[in-house]
Structures are given as C-alpha cells and as structure tokens.
Amino acid sequence: MAAKRTGLARARRAAGHTQERLAQLLGIDTSTVARWESGQSEPSPHRRPKLARLLRVTERELEGLLGNRERxxxxxxxxxxxxxxxxxxxxxxxxxxxxxxxxxxxxxxxxxxxxxxxxxxxxxxxxxxxxxxxxxDRRSLLKHGLAIAALPALGLEELQQVAAARADARRYFDRSVLDYFKRQLAACKADDGARGPRRTLPIVLGLLAAIEEHAGEVKPQLRRELLAAGAEGAEFAAWLYRDVRDFGRSLYWYDRATEWAQEAGDGPMQGYVLLKKAQLAFDEREPVRMLTLAQAAQQASWSLPKRVQAEAVQQEARAEVMVGATADAVRPQLDRARELLDEASADDSTLGAHYSPRLLTMQTAICFTEAGAPRQAVDLYEKTLREDTFSKRDYGFFLSFMAGSLALAGEPDQAARTGLESFSRARATNSDRTKQQLVTVLGYLRPWQHRPAVRELHQAVAA
Incomplete structure (x- = not known):
C-alpha cells in the first residue's frame, strides 16, 4: 500500500493552494493532485519545476516531499x-x-x-x-502561510518585522490600502541599496502576504489596482532573492508578478518581468534563454516605457556576445539603447525609473568584458563608476565586475585591490551576488595567486 505524502499536502496548504487551485495552475485534474498526495502516483519530470515553484520549495526539496531522497x-x-x-x-x-x-x-x-x-x-x-x-507574532507568521522554510536565514528581528508588516497592512486595509502598499514598497526600494536583501525581504514578504490575503475581499476594480501593486512588489521580492542567489524563489516571485500583472491588465509589467527573467538567466549563465527572453520583452504589445526598452536592447546585446558576437557587432545595439534612454526624458512612467545613463554604461562595460574586450570595459569603469552615484550595494557589485575586467586585462594587483573594496561593500549589504562574482574574479587571478594582494583577496572571500 502506498504511503501518504503528508509533507506534500502540508507544503500545498502552506503555499495557500487547495487541491483544485493547484490542479488549475498546473493544467491537470484535481484527482491527479490527490493521487500525488496519497502516494499512488508521482508528478512527471516535466511538471516538477513548476510544481516546486508553486509550492515555494526547491526542486531538491520537492524530491524530499515525494520520498525520492532520504532526509x-x-x-x-x-x-x-x-x-x-x-x-x-x-x-x-x-x-x-x-x-x-x-x-x-x-x-x-x-x-x-x-x-x-x-x-x-x-x-x-x-x-x-x-x-x-x-x-x-509567532501565530501570525505561522497562520498565514509564511512558513519558516520560506524565510531562509532570517533572525528574530526580521521575523518580527514580517509579523508587524502583516498587522499594519491589515490595520490600514480599510482606509487607504493602495497608498499604504505603494508607500511601503517605495520605502523598501529606497533603502534596499543600503540595508541589503536580508533586512528588506521580511517587510516585502509581509506586504505581499497581506495583498494575497485581502485581494479577494475587495471590489473588482480595487482588486485589479491592488494586484498591480502586488505585481510590482513581487518583482521586487524576486530581485531581492536574486541578490542572495536564491534563484528558485526568485523565479517563483517573477511568476507571481506575471500572474498578478495579467489579472490586473498591466501589459508593461508583464514585459518588464520578461526583461528581469533575462537578467536572472545571465546570473545563471544561460545565454540562449537570456537572448530569447530579452527579445520577447521588446514586443510592441507590452507598450514598455523607453527606459525599459533601452535596458532590454542592452540585455539582448550582452546575450549575443555571450553566444559569440564581437563587441563591434553589438555596438549599434548599445548605441540604440542610449538613444532610447535619451528619448525617455519626458517619459513619466515609474517602471524602470532607476535606469540611468550611468547604469547603462556599467552594463555596457560588462558587455565588453563578455565580448573579450576587458580594456575597453576598464576605461568605462574608470570614467563612470563613483561611490557617490550608486548605492553601497550597487557600487560594490560593479566594483566586482571592474575587478574581473582588470584581471582579464592583465592587471592582477589592481584587480585584487578593487576586489577587496568590492568585498567590503558586499559584506556590509549581504550581497551574495557580489560575493559570487568575486569568486569568479579569483578564478581569473589564479595565474597570480601567489602575489600578496591576490592572496589577501582570496583570504577575505574565503573567510
């Protein structure tokens, strides 16, 4: 007799799904979900990645829930x-x-x-x-689906913040809920570069849980507006998970952002999420997927603001050099991205409002390095990268790429010193993304591993 998979059922409930809802999202019969949970059958391999995202677990954790791996x-x-x-x-x-x-x-x-x-x-x-x-606070966290397993590496203060954010959201819900959510999300985004993802995530997750809980209690028009705000928050949560290199949960929140944007009728947000998924593909070193996502984001039907179009064109150029194009071959695309950005001066959309000529220059430098032209990249970094024009987290992140370009250009000591500057910012803001890039830099510096500056960087990153 097959053993019941109570863990799978609990994970489904913790993610806020009924059997019927989960079946609908997967495009299968409810009886199929019931058979999975009773142990009579298993999800087919091609369904498991999406099932894991819907349950807010990794694919490895899903295998454990199915009893396919000892735990x-x-x-x-x-x-x-x-x-x-x-x-x-x-x-x-x-x-x-x-x-x-x-x-x-x-x-x-x-x-x-x-x-x-x-x-x-x-x-x-x-x-x-x-x-x-x-x-x-403990009951608030556990009652409403914010399982401990969904909040990795959060301490007492952060867990209390999640509970407080939910309580505040419920208190404000009957008054000016949209203004409340927008103010809180704007504050989180403004502080993110200095506070880091681990201090920002709890508040954002609390807000998103409240949106999910209350969106069914309002009239249709307010629901659409609320879900549009939720889509913006979900995209931001996905970015925060990218920064801690939790790609599974990042993809989950990008999918939620798309779902909410679709229901809200927000076409630009749907296109914007495609662009962000292309950036996630860069993090995972999947250039072909990155290329097709960047191209999909540029479809006219999304009506993207000029700033977002500019970033999508740049992202496509970077993907093309990763699959073999030269820097000269993609230079017209990079020029087009800057033209679009220049045209965006009168664009009053908040979507992609952070995208600036300085940020485009940083991404162009990354593109040149990927194309095998690190010296050109170093020139751009030296002209544009200034600590007073970026957040502490972003400054450290781009310093890590500058360090890599210096190493590839044959300047190991300067690369190591730049890497150490980057590491100090990454440590202060808990940016795992930056730390991982510094691991890549150490790979570039392996021929000079015995030089004092390189050894110092290695010791700092390995600590």
Whole structure:
C-alpha cells in the first residue's frame, strides 16, 4: 500500500493552494493532485519545476516531499520531540538543532518537517530569542502561510518585522490600502541599496502576504489596482532573492508578478518581468534563454516605457556576445539603447525609473568584458563608476565586475585591490551576488595567486 505524502499536502496548504487551485495552475485534474498526495502516483519530470515553484520549495526539496531522497527528520538529541508541536531550526550554544514549538503556537498551521529540516543550516535565531517573540507574532507568521522554510536565514528581528508588516497592512486595509502598499514598497526600494536583501525581504514578504490575503475581499476594480501593486512588489521580492542567489524563489516571485500583472491588465509589467527573467538567466549563465527572453520583452504589445526598452536592447546585446558576437557587432545595439534612454526624458512612467545613463554604461562595460574586450570595459569603469552615484550595494557589485575586467586585462594587483573594496561593500549589504562574482574574479587571478594582494583577496572571500 502506498504511503501518504503528508509533507506534500502540508507544503500545498502552506503555499495557500487547495487541491483544485493547484490542479488549475498546473493544467491537470484535481484527482491527479490527490493521487500525488496519497502516494499512488508521482508528478512527471516535466511538471516538477513548476510544481516546486508553486509550492515555494526547491526542486531538491520537492524530491524530499515525494520520498525520492532520504532526509533526516529525527530531532537532534536535546532538542525535544515534535509530537505536540513542530520542529523549527534554532541555534543552541553555537549548534543548530530542531526545537519543538508549543502546540498552541501552531494550532492553526501545518508545516512540512522535511522542508524545515532542509533549512536548519540557515537558522540564525537562538532558542532564547525565539522564546522572546510574542505568541501573537509567532501565530501570525505561522497562520498565514509564511512558513519558516520560506524565510531562509532570517533572525528574530526580521521575523518580527514580517509579523508587524502583516498587522499594519491589515490595520490600514480599510482606509487607504493602495497608498499604504505603494508607500511601503517605495520605502523598501529606497533603502534596499543600503540595508541589503536580508533586512528588506521580511517587510516585502509581509506586504505581499497581506495583498494575497485581502485581494479577494475587495471590489473588482480595487482588486485589479491592488494586484498591480502586488505585481510590482513581487518583482521586487524576486530581485531581492536574486541578490542572495536564491534563484528558485526568485523565479517563483517573477511568476507571481506575471500572474498578478495579467489579472490586473498591466501589459508593461508583464514585459518588464520578461526583461528581469533575462537578467536572472545571465546570473545563471544561460545565454540562449537570456537572448530569447530579452527579445520577447521588446514586443510592441507590452507598450514598455523607453527606459525599459533601452535596458532590454542592452540585455539582448550582452546575450549575443555571450553566444559569440564581437563587441563591434553589438555596438549599434548599445548605441540604440542610449538613444532610447535619451528619448525617455519626458517619459513619466515609474517602471524602470532607476535606469540611468550611468547604469547603462556599467552594463555596457560588462558587455565588453563578455565580448573579450576587458580594456575597453576598464576605461568605462574608470570614467563612470563613483561611490557617490550608486548605492553601497550597487557600487560594490560593479566594483566586482571592474575587478574581473582588470584581471582579464592583465592587471592582477589592481584587480585584487578593487576586489577587496568590492568585498567590503558586499559584506556590509549581504550581497551574495557580489560575493559570487568575486569568486569568479579569483578564478581569473589564479595565474597570480601567489602575489600578496591576490592572496589577501582570496583570504577575505574565503573567510
């Protein structure tokens, strides 16, 4: 007799789906979902990536939910059992254990212990700190689908912020909900470059959970406007997950942004998300996918603002050099991107409002490096990259690419010094994306690995 997959059902409920809703999103019968959860059958391989995104888990975690990969769910000695509660990863005297929460705190929510166990290495909340959180905050987090497994590496303060954001959103909902959400998202975006993703994500996730919860309680017109704001917030959440290199959750939120934008009738946002997915493909070094996504983003039907069109053209050029084009071959596209940006002066759209000539220059430098012209890239960085014109996070990020260009141009000492400057900003803003780029830089510097400056960079990045 097949064993029931209770973990799969719990993950579905934690993601806010009924069997009927999940089946609809996957384009299958409800009975198929029921068979998966009862253990009578398994999802076909081609459905698993989308199923994982809908359940807000990685594909590896999904395999664990299906029972295809062994996972330890036994409590760590001294951590307590799970018979009367749930296990949550905490750090006790420097060691991660699974601690059982009281039954009252989780009475209204079920969470998959497989998924919790998979996240335990990311725990940063001590047992004492978790006890300091109010029962109301704990129940708020667990009741409304913000499972611990969906919030990697968040500490006590961040978890409390999620609960507070949800509570504030509910309080403001009957007054000026759209203004509230827009103000909060704008504030998060303004602070992101200095605060970093791990401090910004909790607030954004709290807002998105409130939007998802309340969008069904309003009239159709307000729902569309609310979902349009939600699409903007979901795109921002996807960007934050990109910065911590959690590509699975990033793609999940890009898909949510698309779904909400479709329902809201927001064509430009749909095209914008295609552009952002192209950028995610660059992070994952998938140039062909990057190319087709950048081209899809330029379809006239999206009615994209000129700034977004400019970025999409630049993104297409970068993808083309990654698949073999020369810098000279894509120079007309880069010139066209700058023309579009110049034409955008009277464009009052907020979508892509961050895109500036300085940012285009940075991306052009990255494109030249990809095309095998690192010296041209270094010249652009030296002329344009200034700390007072970028956020701390973005300045550190572009410094990491400048370091790579210097290394490829045969200047190892300057590359290492630039890399160290980049690393200090990446550490201050918790930008895993920048840190990963510095790992790539160290690869470029391998022929000079014994030089003092290069050794210093290696020690900093490896620490």
């Amino acid at each position: 330890s769910t036994a409590p760590v000695p001294g951590a307590g059992g799970a018979q009367n509660g749930m296990l949550v990863p905490v750090v006790v005297e420097g060691r991660t254990v699974l601690l059982s929460l009281d039954e009252q705190a989780v009475a209204t929510h079920a969470i998959d212990l497989h998924a919790v166990a998979a996240e335990r290495d990311n725990a940063v909340v001590t047992a004492a700190q978790w006890g300091d959180m109010s029962p109301l």
